[in-house]
Structure formats: C-alpha cells, structure tokens
Amino acid sequence: MEVTAHHYAPKPAENARLARANANKQKIYAILKEEIDLPAMPPVAAKIVGMVENRRTNADDLAKIIAWDPVLSLRLLRIANSVVYRRRIPTTNIKDAIVRIGMKRTRDIVYGLSAQAVAGASQQIDKDIWKKAVAVSIAAQTIGKPRGIVHESFICGLLHNIGKMVLCYVDQDGYQESIVLAKTKRLTDRAAEQEVFGFNHNTVGGVLLTEWGIRKSIVESVRWYNQIGLAPDLTPSALTYSSLTSMACKLVDSSGIVLKPTRNHDFVRDPVAAQLKIGPREIPGLIEKIKVTYHQESAPFL
Numbered sequence: 001m002e003v004t005a006h007h008y009a010p011k012p013a014e015n016a017r018l019a020r021a022n023a024n025k026q027k028i029y030a031i032l033k034e035e036i037d038l039p040a041m042p043p044v045a046a047k048i049v050g051m052v053e054n055r056r057t058n059a060d061d062l063a064k065i066i067a068w069d070p071v072l073s074l075r076l077l078r079i080a081n082s083v084v085y086r087r088r089i090p091t092t093n094i095k096d097a098i099v100r101i102g103m104k105r106t107r108d109i110v111y112g113l114s115a116q117a118v119a120g121a122s123q124q125i126d127k128d129i130w131k132k133a134v135a136v137s138i139a140a141q142t143i144g145k146p147r148g149i150v151h152e153s154f155i156c157g158l159l160h161n162i163g164k165m166v167l168c169y170v171d172q173d174g175y176q177e178s179i180v181l182a183k184t185k186r187l188t189d190r191a192a193e194q195e196v197f198g199f200n201h202n203t204v205g206g207v208l209l210t211e212w213g214i215r216k217s218i219v220e221s222v223r224w225y226n227q228i229g230l231a232p233d234l235t236p237s238a239l240t241y242s243s244l245t246s247m248a249c250k251l252v253d254s255s256g257i258v259l260k261p262t263r264n265h266d267f268v269r270d271p272v273a274a275q276l277k278i279g280p281r282e283i284p285g286l287i288e289k290i291k292v293t294y295h296q297e298s299a300p301f302l
Helices: 012-032 043-052 059-066 070-080 094-101 103-119 127-147 150-159 162-170 172-184 189-197 201-212 216-224 236-255 271-275 280-297
Strands: none
Touching: 043 059, 043 103, 059 070, 059 094, 059 103, 070 094, 070 103, 094 103, 103 127, 103 150, 127 150, 127 162, 127 236, 127 280, 150 216, 150 236, 162 172, 162 189, 162 201, 172 189, 189 201, 201 216, 216 236, 236 271, 236 280
16 A cells, blocks of 8 residues: 655744744854844943053043943932932032942943943843843842952843843844743753754853953853853852852842742752852841842942
C-alpha cells in the first residue's frame, strides 16, 4: 500500500513570528558585530565621567561643563534640593549642587542619565525595566555601603539590565513574548530572551557598555550577575560587583517595589547571600530599608 507523506504547513501567524524572530536575530547579530550604531553616551556626560576620574578636577571645573547641558543641570539641582541632601537654604547654583552631592555621586547621576537616554530613546521601552534599574541600584548601594563599595555598587545596579532596553527597542512584541514565555515555562528571563531573540540581555548589555568605555569590572558584572557560577575567571572586583547586583535583584524582587513577587526566594540556601555574609534574619530589615530609601531617592531618576 502506498503511503502518502503529509508535510506540515506553518500557519500564517507562525510564519510571521518566525520571520520576526529571524529579523531580531539579524539585528542583534549586527549589534554584536558593531554594524549598527549603539546608543552613544551623551557628549557632555562622557566628558564629565572622564573628568571625575582625574584627581585634579574640582567642582568648578565640572560646573562649567554641566552648564552646557540644561537637562543635567536641572536634574542635579533637583537632587541637591531633595530630602536626601537638602539643607536649610535651597541651592540654585550648579557648583554648590556638586559640592553638596559629591563628585562621585555626580558621576553616578551622569551614568544614570546616560542609561535613561537609552530607556527614553523610544516609547517602546518597557517602563518597568528602568524602574527595576533604579530600584536595584538603590538596593545594591544599601548592601554595598557597609562594605565600603557605595558608588560602584550603585552604578552596577543602575546598568545591570540595560541590555533589556536594547532588546525591547529592537522588538517590543518579542520582548513581551519573552516575559510571557518565562512565566508559562518557568524560565529565567535570560533563558526566555535566548529562546526568542537568540541572545540575552547580559550579552547585549556588555557590548553596549564596552562601547561606552565603562570599566571592565562593571561590564563583567552586567554580563554575569545572574549566572555567576558560569562566569570564567572573574576578577575579585567583578565577582564582588556581580554578587552585590545579584543579591540586590533578589531583594528588589522580594520587596514588590516594581512588580508583585511571584515566589518567595530561599535566602537561607542562597550561595550569594552566604558569600556576602548576609544571614536570613537580616533580609526583612534590608528589604524594609530598601523600600524606604527607594521612596526617598528614586524620584529624580524616574
């Protein structure tokens, strides 16, 4: 008896999804091969970052450069007059604002504005991505402060998911599909992104920050914060930054600051918590402190 072979014909909707996925892969390949221009750090911001690294730079030098950027000027003044830094007399002077905030904190704000420029590059960017970045930066800073790692932990937290902004910009529908996929299949966001795009936010974020000239240890923390066990030979600094960012993400997810928690994290058996010597009894107090600090300090970044 002759057997007739039946070939599966993809449905139009599936064809469209496959075509979009292939187009996304081509765009990300182009990004990784540097054939597509990645968002550049704003010129004034890039100059400020370089100046802060120079020990000879003073507040007056920075004020002269910042004055050329009205958005940055207004943001600095707003932060300097916020509840965190406010004194009896509000300041309307950029130099005074820098002195009040501090040189390194000013640099942190510049990094934040550069990342926010990526988030604001399109209306397609999921606003929760940026809210999560701000929350994790505050959480990482809270954990890092007793360890003497305030500024670096803040930067690592703020930039940890910048690759998500790029993926969302490439294809918002694809990014939303990865979120649904992660929930339905109980995948990590990294694994779901890999399935939809062929790449994940860690890789793309690392490429972008390397392009910006960000310090290697910070770039490595962005690449590996959620997969530390797979990281090849991290330097001590990169390992510390990755661990702080990883722990900050878990605390923010547990706090419900950005999204309602979907599960309870097991901090008792968490190897990162053990490495940072954070006991399970400390967790509730840390989460509460992060919530309070977030409500006090997040407004200027949102």
